[in-house]
Amino acid sequence: MRDDLAELIEVESPSSDLDALARCADTVAALGTRCTGTAPERVVVADRPHLRWRFGPGPARVVLLGHYDTVWPRGTLARWPFSVDGDRATGPGIVDMKGGLVILFHALAALDDLDGVAVVVNADEEIGSPTSTALIQDTARGAAGALVLEGSSRGRLKVARKGIAHYTVRVTGRASHAGNAPHLGVNAGVEISHQILRIAALGDPQRSTTVTPTDAVCGTTSNTVPGTARVSVDVRSFDAAELRRVDAALRGLEPVLPGAHVELEAGAARPAMPETAAAELFALAQRLSERLTGRAAEGEAVGGGSDGNLTADVGVRTLDGLGAIGGNAHAEGEWIQLSSLPDRAALVSSLVAAIGRSR
Incomplete structure (x- = not known):
């Protein structure tokens, strides 16, 4: 598992680099083929190569989800290579989520019967899965369960995730000389x-709804009244009604300055993954983990989204956070606990077998 992890980490795969994604897709496909004896279907959408395995002739009963794209730009490995120090391994994308891919395929390798199992490994999860949403939902629809191999910062399984919506607010004003004619701008x-x-005032802490203005750009030069500006907005809530409330408020924004124009552009969105979607599978995981390790698995609700939001949205029982235990996702020094890999693989294998027998 350590060798497979090193191989994946050493093939960089930023979401924005199509050439790098194609190379990493080859590496993931080879790993999956070695572990399962079956080559994947390569589903290319908008030049992004997604991978799907389907075992057996019937519909999928258990779907496992992962992604191989990362937030790290090409060249990161030159200054921060894969390395191991005792039980800790580090490298770009190791917890989010190449460690999870190693767990996924080794979990399947431990099973004698994969009939009814499907796997989707996509190339665009880090940017909201815009080209793989249909593939994920079509593969999962009607399944008895979906297992998501995202990492876990404290070993806890993800039993709920907030819904997410992204927006861009653009302002058009009128440029003018800041010294000679600021009054004309x-x-x-x-x-x-x-x-x-x-926008910031739209958040509601009582309902765990966050509305966060993030990156902003304004103007062109230091001596010009800026004629254009924009700000990105990140909205998250466990409550679909809250997401609708904020959406309506953003669409109703009006300019304050005479002559200014405000425009809203809606971006990628994911529905919430409610606790009800995970409840049955989480209870099953608790029983299995206690049998395997002597400790019942713990769960948590989190603000970050994943492709588990998409499977829950089509009515599939979904359990997330089954990947490697580690920390610092999306941050320098991202790491995993190597000893968590076989433990997690054993849990995932047990879950796949149990869910497969549940119908």
Whole structure:
């Protein structure tokens, strides 16, 4: 498992680099083929290579989900290579989620019967799965369960995830000379500042709804009244009604400055994964983990989204966070606990077998 992990880490795969993704898809396909004896179907959408394995002639009863794209740009390995120190391994993308892919395929390798199992490993999860959503949902629809191999910061399984919506708010004002004719301009920077304060006020901590203005761009030069500005907005909530409330409020934004224009652009979105979607599988995982390790698995609800949101949205029981135990996802020094790999693989194998027998 350590050798397979090193091989995956050493093939960089940022979401934005199609050539790098194609190379990593080959590596993932080879790993899956070695472990299961079956080559994947390569599903290319908008030049992004997604991989799907389907075992047996009938519909999928158990679907396992993973992704091989990462947030790390090509060249990161030159300064931060895969390395191991005792029980800790580090490298770009190791917990999110190449460690999970190693667990996934070794879990399947331990099973004698894979009939009714399907696997989707996509190339765009880190950017919201825009080209793989249909593939994931079509593969999972009607299954008895979906298992998501995302990593876990404390070993806890993910039993609920917030729904996510991304937006861009654009402001158009009127540029003018900041020294000679500032009064002739309509300052897009001032207008976007008003809008940012309005947007931030839409969050509701009592309902665990967050509305976060993130990256912003304004103007062109230091001596010009800015004529354009924009801000990205990240919205998250466990409650679909809250997501609709915030969406309506954002669509109703009006300019404050005379002559300014405000426009909203909706981006990628994921529905919430409610606790009800995970409840039965989590109870099963608790029983199996206690049998395997003497400790019942713990669960947590989290703000981050995954492709588990997509399977839950089509009515499939979904359990997430079954990947490697580690930390610092999306941050320098990302790491996993190597000894968690075989333990997690044993749990995933047991879950696949139990779910497969449940119908």
